[in-house]
Amino acid sequence: MMVDLSAIAATVPYLLQGLWFTLQVTLVGVIGGIVFGSLLAVARLSQHRLISTPAAAYVNLMRSIPLILVIFWVFFLVPWAIGWVTRSGRPVAVGASLTIFVTFVLFEAAYYAEIVRAGFRSISPGQYSACEALGLSKFHAYIYILFPQAIRNVLPILLTQTIVLFQDTSLVYVISATDLLGAATKIAQRDGRLVEMYLTVGVIYFVLCFAASQFVKQLQGRLAYGVR
Amino acid sequence: MSLLFEPTPDGAGRYLDWIASGLGWTLFLALGAWTIALVVGTLIGVVRTLPKGILPRLGRAYVETFRNIPLLVQMFFWYFVLPELLPVRTGMAIKQMDPPWGSFVPALICLGLFTAARIAEQVRAGLQALPRGQIQAASALGFARGSMYRLILLPQAFRIILPTLTNEFMTIFKNTSVALTIGLVELTATAREINENTFRTFEAFGVVTIVYLVIALIAWQVMYRIERAVQLPSFASGRSRP
Numbered sequence: 001m002m003v004d005l006s007a008i009a010a011t012v013p014y015l016l017q018g019l020w021f022t023l024q025v026t027l028v029g030v031i032g033g034i035v036f037g038s039l040l041a042v043a044r045l046s047q048h049r050l051i052s053t054p055a056a057a058y059v060n061l062m063r064s065i066p067l068i069l070v071i072f073w074v075f076f077l078v079p080w081a082i083g084w085v086t087r088s089g090r091p092v093a094v095g096a097s098l099t100i101f102v103t104f105v106l107f108e109a110a111y112y113a114e115i116v117r118a119g120f121r122s123i124s125p126g127q128y129s130a131c132e133a134l135g136l137s138k139f140h141a142y143i144y145i146l147f148p149q150a151i152r153n154v155l156p157i158l159l160t161q162t163i164v165l166f167q168d169t170s171l172v173y174v175i176s177a178t179d180l181l182g183a184a185t186k187i188a189q190r191d192g193r194l195v196e197m198y199l200t201v202g203v204i205y206f207v208l209c210f211a212a213s214q215f216v217k218q219l220q221g222r223l224a225y226g227v228r
Numbered sequence: 229m230s231l232l233f234e235p236t237p238d239g240a241g242r243y244l245d246w247i248a249s250g251l252g253w254t255l256f257l258a259l260g261a262w263t264i265a266l267v268v269g270t271l272i273g274v275v276r277t278l279p280k281g282i283l284p285r286l287g288r289a290y291v292e293t294f295r296n297i298p299l300l301v302q303m304f305f306w307y308f309v310l311p312e313l314l315p316v317r318t319g320m321a322i323k324q325m326d327p328p329w330g331s332f333v334p335a336l337i338c339l340g341l342f343t344a345a346r347i348a349e350q351v352r353a354g355l356q357a358l359p360r361g362q363i364q365a366a367s368a369l370g371f372a373r374g375s376m377y378r379l380i381l382l383p384q385a386f387r388i389i390l391p392t393l394t395n396e397f398m399t400i401f402k403n404t405s406v407a408l409t410i411g412l413v414e415l416t417a418t419a420r421e422i423n424e425n426t427f428r429t430f431e432a433f434g435v436v437t438i439v440y441l442v443i444a445l446i447a448w449q450v451m452y453r454i455e456r457a458v459q460l461p462s463f464a465s466g467r468s469r470p
Contacts, residue, residue: 202297206296206297
């Protein structure tokens with residue numbers, strides 16, 4: 001069958017709109033995920049069992065179940081939770097975007113937590129002792145000394161995980177959100193052009209992810225020379 | 229959890245049977261795709277370490293293609309796009325496969341080839357982590373390339389990458405859930421169907437979440453036992469030393 005290029009051209013604005021939502025989800029997932037994930041990582045390294053055990057349980061739970069299942073959980077739970085908090089007594093309808101933002105922060109945090117934890121463990125124990133000897137509070141030690149080193153040590157892995165996150169955003173399809181793939185699907189079903197739309201979307205994802213992964217590879221090489 | 233023992237609307241059984249059926253498809257798909265992924269992934273990983281020629285480049289193209297496109301988009305490719313691109317008669321034959329095979333077969337191919345790209349990268353990393361002396365010694369002893377890989381390099385490489393393979397093995401069970409988008413009623417889809425029939429969200433999704441946890445635990449145990457069983461004294465931990 002022939003692939004009709006003009007059919008694709010007309011759909012570009014709508015696809016870009018979808019791509020913009022994909023990027024928004026990625027951004028929220030990265031920032032929220034790294035912040036919450038770092039807190040989880042610090043909690044897991046805590047010497048108090050009451051803090052480290054729940055953090056470990058959360059991370060292991062999230063890493064054992066599929067993202068689609070988490071999307072469904074949040075999709076059904078968030079309206080219910082808001083209803084409970086606002087004491088309205090029944091579930092409150094929320095938009096798909098909020099569901100998706102919450103899901104990606106909760107889910108990706110578990111993966112970022114493991115990466116950041118590996119970063120903390122790659123710092124030599126002397127750094128921890130030195131912070132203590134200098135009389136820094138735990139909080140200051142983490143913020144100024146330990147966290148920056150940990151992040152630098154695992155930067156390539158963090159970025160690779162971010163590319164995975166970017167690809168994972170396509171799964172919001174299951175609650176009919178209009179991300180890049182969602183936009184393509186809607187056009188494909190309206191115009192009966194599944195082949196053109198899915199191939200186009202495949203190419204867009206490929207170009208973006210390939211460029212990003214090449215960048216990470218270069219960065220990895222540079223970091224390996226730069227430090228130590 | 230009384231939900232599990234209540235009869236389903238189709239009158240054919242209890243919700244427990246639905247869960248069992250969903251679990252069956254999840255396991256079948258994951259293990260089938262894992263088999264494909266191991267075979268294809270090992271071949272491509274080996275090819276990528278060959279010194280020169282067109283094969284290493286083709287291997288790289290394969291890995292980059294399958295790793296840089298989301299799994300869901302690949303799923304749609306095998307399910308929606310491929311039958312249209314094939315000759316009409318073949319395409320029709322694929323589209324007219326009886327359910328659930330019509331969605332199972334594309335999902336199997338998709339997940340197998342997707343995971344193969346990731347395994348290929350690990351196999352390549354494992355092979356490249358071996359000291360060059362291994363290849364030189366094997367050549368000096370007169371091994372042909374095929375038997376060198378089969379008898380000397382791959383057995384060592386696989387021991388090195390077992391921990392990362394464990395991760396991949398646990399991931400493939402989770403990735404089977406993507407097949408629900410093309411109509412395969414695996415575990416997650418089962419939870420959704422039960423929820424739609426009963427509106428008992430917590431129980432439906434709770435049960436399935438626990439099932440996934442148990443799968444992850446068993447998958448990890450299996451790999452851990454394999455790791456222990458194939459451990460060599462010279463590779464003390466099997467993890468740290470290349």
